[in-house]
Amino acid sequence: MLLKNKKFLISGLANKYSIAAGIAHAMHREGAELAFTYQNERLLKNLGPIAESCGSDILIECDVSNDDSIQSSFNKLSKRWEKFDGFIHSIGYAPADQLEGNFVDVTNREGFKIAHDISSYSFTAMAREAKPMLNDNSALLTLTYLGSTQTLPNYNVMGLAKASLEANTRFLAASMGRDNVRVNAISAGPIKTLAASGVKNFRKMLSQHSKRAPLGRTITAEEVGNVAAFLCSDYASGITGEITYVDAGFNIAAMPLDDIEE
Numbered sequence: 001m002l003l004k005n006k007k008f009l010i011s012g013l014a015n016k017y018s019i020a021a022g023i024a025h026a027m028h029r030e031g032a033e034l035a036f037t038y039q040n041e042r043l044l045k046n047l048g049p050i051a052e053s054c055g056s057d058i059l060i061e062c063d064v065s066n067d068d069s070i071q072s073s074f075n076k077l078s079k080r081w082e083k084f085d086g087f088i089h090s091i092g093y094a095p096a097d098q099l100e101g102n103f104v105d106v107t108n109r110e111g112f113k114i115a116h117d118i119s120s121y122s123f124t125a126m127a128r129e130a131k132p133m134l135n136d137n138s139a140l141l142t143l144t145y146l147g148s149t150q151t152l153p154n155y156n157v158m159g160l161a162k163a164s165l166e167a168n169t170r171f172l173a174a175s176m177g178r179d180n181v182r183v184n185a186i187s188a189g190p191i192k193t194l195a196a197s198g199v200k201n202f203r204k205m206l207s208q209h210s211k212r213a214p215l216g217r218t219i220t221a222e223e224v225g226n227v228a229a230f231l232c233s234d235y236a237s238g239i240t241g242e243i244t245y246v247d248a249g250f251n252i253a254a255m256p257l258d259d260i261e262e
């Protein structure tokens with residue numbers, strides 16, 4: 001078991017389709033003890049049974065748009081765990097009007113600010129609050145997407161926020177490395193979740209993905225979970241500041257093989 005005797009906090013589990021749910025199941029299977037944060041009361045009914053199936057009764061509200069909420073959530077966690085081994089940041093958001101239409105026309109100051117605040121700054125804020133409670137050899141992990149480095153329709157300002165999140169991963173890795181804390185990101189291929197459904201024509205992205213990806217398919221939250229468990233384990237002790245793609249190879253292929261071969 002990769003994560004025996006380790007304790008991890010998982011954020012961003014909204015329902016059973018969440019990438020965080022795939023990560024929770026994989027980390028539980030690998031022996032980790034888990035705690036969860038949720039954005040608001042409304043999501044608690046979805047989270048409760050999943051947390052229970054992972055043997056956890058530590059469920060703490062944390063709205064990352066609010067500093068007091070972040071601080072108080074780690075304060076509450078410290079009442080249950082004096083020390084722990086890291087957290088999963090699986091949080092992203094941009095207002096719906098930012099994720100539909102031509103980038104230059106739809107992107108506004110408020111949407112830009114919110115996307116970067118919730119999707120990138122929150123990772124730094126959580127790392128700062130967690131820092132005094134982290135064991136030696138801890139690992140932090142966030143979820144990013146290819147829109148950080150390449151353009152695609154409708155993803156718009158989220159692409160910029162993911163670019164910020166990836167730089168954030170590198171700066172946190174440099175900043176926390178001497179404390180023996182590793183910081184990494186998984187760049188996941190498209191998966192149909194609540195957040196993903198906010199991007200217009202997401203279903204078409206899924207079929208495009210399967211056409212171009214070397215493996216000829218999309219990926220599952222379980223596959224992301226397996227890599228998350230590895231990256232948070234001591235087997236990944238030499239890896240920090242990295243963006244690991246779990247995307248069936250999509251990012252390395254410029255053109256689908258079939259286009260030339262037919």
Ligand SMILES: NC(=O)c1ccc[n+]([C@@H]2O[C@H](COP(=O)([O-])OP(=O)(O)OC[C@H]3O[C@@H](n4cnc5c(N)ncnc54)[C@H](O)[C@@H]3O)[C@@H](O)[C@H]2O)c1
Binds near residue numbers: 014091
């Ligand atoms: N689904 C995909 O195709 C895909 C691909 C690559 C990366 N990602 C990233 O994975 C992460 C998880 O997304 P998902 O696809 O599992 O969708 P999801 O909707 O299941 O999860 C998004 C989570 O963000 C949380 N969140 C949003 N605003 C918040 C706030 N103010 N405070 C606290 N939590 C807040 C939501 O409560 C939700 O749990 C996101 O960062 C997303 O960008 C998703």
